[in-house]
Amino acid sequence: MEPLARVEALLGSRPGKVIAVHLNYPSRAAQRGRTPDQPSYFLKPSTSLSPSGESIERPYGCELLAFEGEIALIIGTRARRVHPDAAWAAVESVTAGNDFGVYDLRWADKGSNVRSKGGDGFTPIGPALIPADQVDPRALRVRTWVNDELVQEDTTADLLFPFEQLIADLSQLMTLEPGDVILTGTPAGSTVVQPADVVEVEVDTEGWSTGRLVTPVVAGAVPFASYGAGPVADDAQRAEAWGSAEAAGVSAPLPLVEGSPTPLIEGSRSDRLETSTEDVVPITTGTLSPELRAKLASVGTATLSAQLRKRGLNTVSIDGVTPTKPGQHMIGLARTLRFIPAREDLSQQFGAGFTAQKRAFDSLNAGDVLVVEARGERGTGTVGDLLALRAQVRGAAGIVTDGGVRDFAVVSELDIPVFHAGAHPAVLGRRHVPWETDVTVACGGTAVQPGDVIVGDADGVIVIPPSLVEEVVDDAIEQERQERFIGQQIEAGASVDGLYPMNQDWLAKYREWTP
Template sequence: MTYGIEQLGIETPGKIIAVHLNYPSRIAQRGRTPQFPSYFFKPASSLAPTGGTIERPAGTELLAFEGEIALVIGEPARWVSPEDGWKHVARVTAANDFGLYDLRAADKGSNVRNKGGDGFTPIGPVAIPTAGIGQDAWRVRTWVNGALVQDDTSDTLAFPFGQLVADLSQHMTLESGDVILTGTPAGSSVVVPGDVVEVEVDAPNAAGSPSTGRLVTTVAQGGTAFGDFGNTPAVNDTQRVEAWGDEAAHAAAVAAGKASPLSESPVSTSATDGSPLTDEIRALLDGVAVATVSAALRKRGYVDVFIDGVHPNHEGDTILGTAKTLRFIPFRPDLFKQHGGGFNAQKRAFDTVEAGEVLVVEARGIPSTGTVGDVLALRAQVRGAAGIVTDGGVRDFAAVQEFDIPVFSQGAHPSVLGRRHVPWETDVTIACGGAAVQPGDIVMGDRDGVIVIPPFLLEEVAREAAAQERADAWVAEQVAQGAPVDGLFPMNAEWRAKYEAETAGQGARA
């Protein structure tokens, strides 16, 4: 692999040292002003060249980029002064200091887990010689999907490059090829699978306006979750706001369906924490109708939780699982060229769906779209998915019907990908059939339709719905024996007393 520093005859740096806060714009965002620079190490195994891919691990949501100016040490430095520190920097290149906010709490400031992953430090592609260029002459810019999101210069830094070299040289020898990441300006934010991040460092006012060229990294969805034998991902509101940049940026991301809304308590995002669909809850819901669950949700103010217009591909199919989401956007030729080919969001979703998950697809409610075909449906079945729900159409419908996996859709349509849609992103909040669906929501379906249950309501709704099903079954028995429905459905006090007397001691559904 090449990172630009091979121009110095160095294949891999011995040390990668990163600065926490340095740009005033970023310091203002964080609301704390450091008196002196502080640092953390990144492993050499986190390095990646331009054109690479970074994986957002399964069960996480807050992978953030940080475009930075990277200093490459030339002549070793030990006990040098701030005035002489810059002389020990041989070259400058671009870097992207990726971090996973989901693991920040586990790191307690060390950044080992959240910033040390493979591919979490792309650098390059060209290292610019510093000869004749001052430490205040540099600019860093970052683009996400072609939009400029960071733009700042080194003459604004709280801690100039020479000071960083001098300070570090008090504690260790900076050797040739060591890399110092000098901090990121405002604009750092969260990226999701499918996003393309580009970082460029240049000296626009120096002779020849030298540039590193763009350091390009594509975000992909990882398929392996963290094991429960170590710290697992967990996020809270503070981390969400800091990861996105500020409250306004987070609110905009929520409105765009790219971020989870704020909650009042820490929320685990780890798939290893266990689904709320325990064996007990599944037993309670066994045989319970979606219509009964909808009544329990309505009592709690949830009336727009139906995925409208979808029907099962097999008569009698039911579905119950946790949501994994896939979002399509309207077709546009340039966007389809960028996002429609290769290992796109659609393929990533079907290739990473886990056992017990329901893949929920936002197809904008357009039935004339083939959002799922036989190969992808088979892939979901092989991976153990609990089902597929799409508010679009299904191609290869007859073949898909031959599979065991339940598929709820608007019906058959032969169109291929690229006619009406661009596969855009996975594992974000979506709108499917008029209902908001978040990753981890509970999806339940039967012949009446599909409903979405917020996880925190699952247990109480399941218990109430199971009890209501038992009561409804008893009422049906009375009607079958000739009882009138007046006073019986719903039960008045007299009928309620009779029901409770007859069913006392039966307990909850096993």
């Protein structure tokens, strides 16, 4: 037998496309708890390819780098609209692959996997290329080792989507060209690896082997800059990355939302498409530290508004909303929901089932404030007792809607703060269609983006850009300290002339008064 070709020549010519399949092994589908009816895919950049022996860097600040041992197909001839019966002839060779991903970055991808799986070296392949015409595509085996311990082993005998189907399906829409790489899915057993671990993958069949594809893991040393999305990890992502909540050492996450290939941050109607759910993840907008939350709780929205105005931000109040009961105070990070005007055909298509409205409430995390764009329409309800209760159970910090609230008496008895434009008995469909979640919305006359800081009290609701919150709250604390001093002087009989605002004499006295 001739010595097998090695992958270095292929990598030197820079393949044009790297296409990866989401779910293909029954063992992995069982682990994920879903079995797709048809294959779905994502693209990886060709710069993610690397040879055996080259290390992969776990990005600085990330904890959830996971491997996925796979069989990689190398296209040898141009293929467009090929039938499954002729598809295998388009494959030149078979090799081992590893579809590495960083779960800490999935939240920023909207299902594309660009950041989570597109890093340099995130797709090692090799080392040897097995001629495709010498093997049976249904008789291949893939195995993965971590530090010499076997962690994955499966065969292609009962794939959800045979390799011929994948090639035929992809060629319906795109031309497969020589050198293109198709990653064909991973079996159960994928989990998290750490710096200093070594991951090895081998593909073999009777008489043939790729040899072991070796990838050492190293720690990254360069932090992400502030001009791009950084890593965010929560228990749901830990459970996904490790393979189970038990393996991750966390409590079992709530069921993932089905029916969408993207996270619940939506910029379009893709959350209503019937496609694969491999990359559906709960959305995390970040967290407010206990120290920052305490600072925000110590000042009023009136003071925060004054500080924002000093910085040129005048349209940051959500106008026309009041709390369901007096004394409610709300601090959290914005998640958003948008309704469009009711139209009969759209209401019928998108107004029933697990709608965008229900998904928004069902995906709230601790500390989130759901901000609802209802166009100021008060002639129907936008939230009722059950969804408000769901938000409370999820640990949300509040709800803000510039529309109506149903079941007002019951909602008012809940602990969760709800700021609204009025009570109304009608159901949502009278005036609205639930449309999309976690996009920029207009609520009460101001723009709100996911991740904005939302603060509400008796004076109203304020939106603070997260980049400004630290300086705004610190200056607000100082402002209220000065106002306490001024109040004491007025109580003692001082005139407001020169005191409010303070002239230099009063400022000197204030500095002496300040502890």
